[in-house]
Amino acid sequence: MKLPSLNFQILLAAIIGVLVGMYFHTLGTEHQLVSVGLYTAGLAGTFFIDLLKMILIPLVFCSISVGIANLRAHQQMHRVWVTTLIYFTATMMIAIGLGLLVANYFKPGSGLHIMMFADAMQNFEAKQVPLSAFFAQFLHGLFVNPFAALAQSNVLAVVMFALILGVALVVGGERFNHLRNLLQEALDVTMLIVGWIMYLAPLGVMALLIQLVAVQDITMLSTLVKFVTVVIGVLLLHGVVILPLVLYVFTGKTPLWLVRGNREALLTAFATSSSSATLPVSLRCATQQLNVKPEIAGFVLPLGATINMDGTALYEAIAALFIANLVGIELSFVQQLIVFFTAMIAAMGAPGIPSAGMVTMVLVLQSVGLPAEAIAILLPIDRLLDTLRTTVNVQGDIVGSLVVQKMTLQTPKSLHTNT
Ligand code: ASP
Helix, strand or coil, rough: CCCCCCHHHHHHHHHHHHHHHHHHHHCCCCCCCHHHHHHHHHHHHHHHHHHHHHHHHHHHHHHHHHHHHHCCCCHHHHHHHHHHHHHHHHHHHHHHHHHHHHHHHHHCCCCCCCCHHHHHHHCCCCCCCCCCHHHHHHHHHHCCCCCHHCCCCCHHHHHHHHHHHHHHHHHHHHHHHHHHHHHHCCCHHHHHHHHHHCCCHHHHCCCCHHHHHHHCCCHHHCCCHHHHHHHHHHHHHHHHHHHHHHHHHCCCCCCHHHHHHHHHHHHHHHHHCCHHHHHHHHHHHHHHHCCHHHHHHHHHHHHHHHHHCCCHHHHHHHHHHHHHHHHCCCHHHHHHHHHHHHHHHHHCCCCCCCCHHHHEEEEEHHCCCHHHHHHHHHHHHHHHHHHHHHHHHHHHHHHHHHHHHHHHHHHHHHHHHHH
């Protein structure tokens, strides 16, 4: 008997995961079936994430260095760089702008008094990080001994070193052909392993969703309903309308075509809440199903998984306004502008791992003098919202690879330099 496609299996697994999680939730965590079920789901989910993490660093390293090395012609490399950065910045700005607009209109949090959350807030002590220190830390973390960075899974530093190595391979030209070929083979073999790991994706996705839904604090959620609705609404607006529109305008590709090609990646992002863990799957979808050239995907996607986070950026902006409303502070236009830019830096600085945005959220709150402790209010619902914002982050990266490919490789000029 032929098994249904992997796509379908993952989708089915996700639905089953949510349903079983809801059932477990109604039984309560004390129930024996639930504790055994959650233990097993915990093992299976961690196993899947461990496998993705295992392959992540070799993959990031090879795909970025090979991606750049293959963009041989200097001029073309320059264009890919510039287009990618413009795309990342512009889409994040749109995302934050949307978030602020909608949050100003609906004012989530006004009326709820922050004292309601006094308990939650007392149990949590936020780390105080001033903007200047955060920025210095961010810069300091960019350049690290590559061997240490590889060994410690320091994704941002690995990305930076791979970028530099890629440029050196381009500049060195023919002389470094052996090394370039070696890295290319390393990348191919890594992708083969990714394919094997993906066979386990349905199981992993199901296990992760069971856990997530079963332990979610639903009472807290109902108090924060308006905020959650606004966040989900804007995330959907950006992920389902704006990004596909950008894709359509620049490449003429339809949303249906996009979702057919990238749903494996979106579902993995949803279940793992980690852009980095999803990267192997995003690369596979982009190169094998959406026809993105490996050198473009190998550059845009790993970089995007670390710095391009539309979902996180818009979430941080809405959350800052929400907290301001809770404490009864009306943020002025200038303060909102500060939120705008710090949300962008905070999203770029957040690594692609679960709840990373929550940590850098402190920066946004403090930039306008809001109490950092207030993130205690957001923590209980963070895992829930992280699923969707990570999905939007990954959607943004994949659309980015398609737009960058269209803008850089298919113009007559670059085709000319390419030959
Ligand atoms: N989990 C997100 C990601 O990996 C980051 C965040 O918003 O926490 O893209």
